[in-house]
Amino acid sequence: MRLDLRGVTVNLDGRPIVHEAGLRVDDGEFVALVGPNGCGKSTLLRTIYRALRPSAGLISVDGDDVHRLPWRESARRTAVVAQETPAELDFTVWEIVLMGRTPYERDAADGERCARALDRVGLAGAQDRVYATLSGGEKQRALIARALVQEPRLLLLDEPTSNLDIRHQLEILHLVRELGVATLAVLHDLNQAAAFCDRLYVMSSGRILAGGPPGEVLTPELISQVYGVRAVQRTQLVFERLKDEAEP
Numbered sequence: 621m622r623l624d625l626r627g628v629t630v631n632l633d634g635r636p637i638v639h640e641a642g643l644r645v646d647d648g649e650f651v652a653l654v655g656p657n658g659c660g661k662s663t664l665l666r667t668i669y670r671a672l673r674p675s676a677g678l679i680s681v682d683g684d685d686v687h688r689l690p691w692r693e694s695a696r697r698t699a700v701v702a703q704e705t706p707a708e709l710d711f712t713v714w715e716i717v718l719m720g721r722t723p724y725e726r727d728a729a730d731g732e733r734c735a736r737a738l739d740r741v742g743l744a745g746a747q748d749r750v751y752a753t754l755s756g757g758e759k760q761r762a763l764i765a766r767a768l769v770q771e772p773r774l775l776l777l778d779e780p781t782s783n784l785d786i787r788h789q790l791e792i793l794h795l796v797r798e799l800g801v802a803t804l805a806v807l808h809d810l811n812q813a814a815a816f817c818d819r820l821y822v823m824s825s826g827r828i829l830a831g832g833p834p835g836e837v838l839t840p841e842l843i844s845q846v847y848g849v850r851a852v853q854r855t856q857l858v859f860e861r862l863k864d865e866a867e868p
């Protein structure tokens with residue numbers, strides 16, 4: 621699997637929001653997209669998952685222009701956990717997760733897939749809850765479970781940890797890493813991006829300014845240029861996920 625963006629420009633309301641963006645995600649890579657509020661990260665992600673069309677440039681998955689693929693084929697290749705959660709409908713968590721199987725024929729193993737995904741995101745006991753009654757963090761984890769049952773080759777995540785407490789943030793980031801599925805994630809926490817991703821791209825005012833391994837890209841100079849803050853490396857409180865007792 622390979623996601624490739626070349627010269628992608630997106631205009632909204634006649635205003636250029638993304639300018640000639642280029643990036644790639646290779647098979648099994650976890651790539652982060654970071655940058656200040658309003659720089660165009662979500663717009664770029666929405667263009668990759670076809671909620672928007674680029675006014676110029678090409679977005680391809682495995683060599684195919686995503687905007688020309690049949691929708692069902694697109695949905696088999698790419699799963700999305702977007703910022704905007706579905707409307708407050710009366711669906712149960714189970715029904716929401718099962719929606720991830722929509723691009724496929726119904727299959728006897730669907731129940732098992734949903735149960736496994738709910739277990740992986742720590743919502744095993746919540747399958748019969750009404751989605752609208754979940755907390756923000758539980759909703760987010762349910763949507764991640766829905767993306768997992770879609771068995772995508774490419775996972776697109778827009779601030780997947782924004783509603784989660786620190787333990788669930790780490791669990792989700794570990795989970796995504798361990799999936800080994802090519803992932804492009806918009807993240808705000810630079811420390812977490814640096815800790816979890818293989819490479820990252822920094823966006824500013826609609827342009828991709830830099831890309832590469834976090835240690836090479838996240839220099840104090842670049843951070844000051846992009847965010848207008850001084851980055852100082854200090855000994856800091858480091859959060860690590862506690863291993864479950866059952867784990868080796």
Ligand SMILES: Nc1ncnc2c1ncn2[C@@H]1O[C@H](COP(=O)(O)OP(=O)(O)OP(=O)(O)O)[C@@H](O)[C@H]1O
Pocket residue numbers: 632633637655656657658659660661662663664
């Ligand atoms: N539908 C739209 N019509 C017009 N302008 C829009 C639309 N959607 C977003 N914008 C504008 O495009 C710019 C980029 O927004 P976008 O949501 O992509 O930024 P972002 O980097 O994801 O920000 P954040 O970190 O705050 O989520 C912003 O100035 C925003 O106001």
